[in-house]
Amino acid sequence: MMTRDSALPVLLILALAAGLGPLGALISDDPYILSIFERFLIFAVAASSLNLILGYGGMVSFGHAVYLGIGAYATGLLANAGYPSLWLQLPVVVLTSGFAAFLIGMIALRTSGVHFIMITLALAQILYYLAQSSSAFGGDDGMVIYERSALWPGYDAFDPWQFYGFIAVSALVLIWLVDVVVRSDFGRRLVAVRENGQRANALGFDVMGTRLTAFVIAGAVCGLAGLLLANQSEFATPGYSNWQRSGELLAVVILGGVGTRTGPVWGALVFVVVEHYLASVTSHWPILFGPLLILIVLFFHQGLAGLFDSLGRRLRPQTGGGAK
Numbered sequence: 001m002m003t004r005d006s007a008l009p010v011l012l013i014l015a016l017a018a019g020l021g022p023l024g025a026l027i028s029d030d031p032y033i034l035s036i037f038e039r040f041l042i043f044a045v046a047a048s049s050l051n052l053i054l055g056y057g058g059m060v061s062f063g064h065a066v067y068l069g070i071g072a073y074a075t076g077l078l079a080n081a082g083y084p085s086l087w088l089q090l091p092v093v094v095l096t097s098g099f100a101a102f103l104i105g106m107i108a109l110r111t112s113g114v115h116f117i118m119i120t121l122a123l124a125q126i127l128y129y130l131a132q133s134s135s136a137f138g139g140d141d142g143m144v145i146y147e148r149s150a151l152w153p154g155y156d157a158f159d160p161w162q163f164y165g166f167i168a169v170s171a172l173v174l175i176w177l178v179d180v181v182v183r184s185d186f187g188r189r190l191v192a193v194r195e196n197g198q199r200a201n202a203l204g205f206d207v208m209g210t211r212l213t214a215f216v217i218a219g220a221v222c223g224l225a226g227l228l229l230a231n232q233s234e235f236a237t238p239g240y241s242n243w244q245r246s247g248e249l250l251a252v253v254i255l256g257g258v259g260t261r262t263g264p265v266w267g268a269l270v271f272v273v274v275e276h277y278l279a280s281v282t283s284h285w286p287i288l289f290g291p292l293l294i295l296i297v298l299f300f301h302q303g304l305a306g307l308f309d310s311l312g313r314r315l316r317p318q319t320g321g322g323a324k
Contacts, residue, residue: 010179011172013262014044017269018168022161031160035232038164040272041171042228047252047264048178049221054250055259056182057214058194062117062246063104063124067097067219069241070127071226073137076145076236086149089227097223098216100127105215109208121243132238142237149231157231167228174221179261181217190214255296257303266304 021037024030046068053059071093078089108119131137138144148157149166156162181187193200193210201207230236239245248271256267274292278285300307 010261010265011176014172014175014265017044017265018171021164021168025160034160034164036272036276038167038228038232040268041167042225042232043249043252043272044265044268045171045174045228046222046225046249047256047268048175049218049225050249051253051256051258051260051264052178052181052221053214053218054253055263056187056194057190057211059109059211059215060117060250061108061120062243062250063120063122064218064222064249065243065245066104066124066127066241067101067222068226068229068245069131069236069238070097070100071223072230072236072240073131073143073226074223075149075227075230076143079145079147079149079230080143084147084150086151089149090224093223093227094220097226098220100223101216101219102212104219105212109211109215121246124241124246125243128238128241128243131241137236137238140238142235142239145230145234145236148234149227163231167232170224170228174224175265178217178221181214182261186210186213251293255293255303257300257305260302260305262308263303263305266308270304 018037018041021034021040024033024037046065049067050061050064053061053064074093074096075089078084078092083089104120104123107123108116111119132140148163150157151166155166157166189200189205189210192203193205193207197207200210226240229240252267252271253264254267255271256265257263271289274289275285278288282288296303296307302309
């Protein structure tokens, strides 16, 4: 009898990791700790969306951060135009980032391998340079966002604890939604297409449609991560969508474990915390972070998720049949 995997492990790990922010802020009496963990939660959402197409669809996108930038700019433009309501911003961000993913996917998904990687990179860079050269988006200086998203009367978006709650709940919901997609019949079809597209096509699967749908879902979710990032930083900049940010998202997924359900959460947590402490030591912190990533890839093929899973199995009490 087949049973569906529970979403509980993913939600539990995310909830525990998110709880470290308030705990650290209370212990150190430093609200700045909350902003570090807000960034972790936003990265976890963006990495989860990338893991959907990379880990389960086998699509290595080197331009995924473009949706982060689209979501941030859409949020900022609406807020500065006098429309700070989250309930208006949500559909706009989903539609704009999802439509951009649809257009990019329609072109890139006709190729594979290194050609797919380069096309996603090239198309993302086109949008990056358009934002950088447009005065409507603030050009290279970026755009200051004067109003955070408004949820309901009484919600204070500039209260550190209320805002952290908004980020944490939003991240929990979005990562849960990605996990639902992964565990669904659609997720199984996506894996089948990744493993053998020709066989999946012979079995009657719509290979292009399946991959494109996953690509659009991933783009929309990453766009919502951009909405959260715009609120957290109160700023939108072309740098959110450049290839370096896409590389960071790839590093987070690889660090956490490609194709694992909890990997993006672990990867984002370790990446943001390590970045924070290494950046306080040197501005060249990636030189120190690189060897850590290499060691994880060499010795733990499923990343941090695989490492923690193996540790959990070793610590779990062994249950077996007693003497007969």
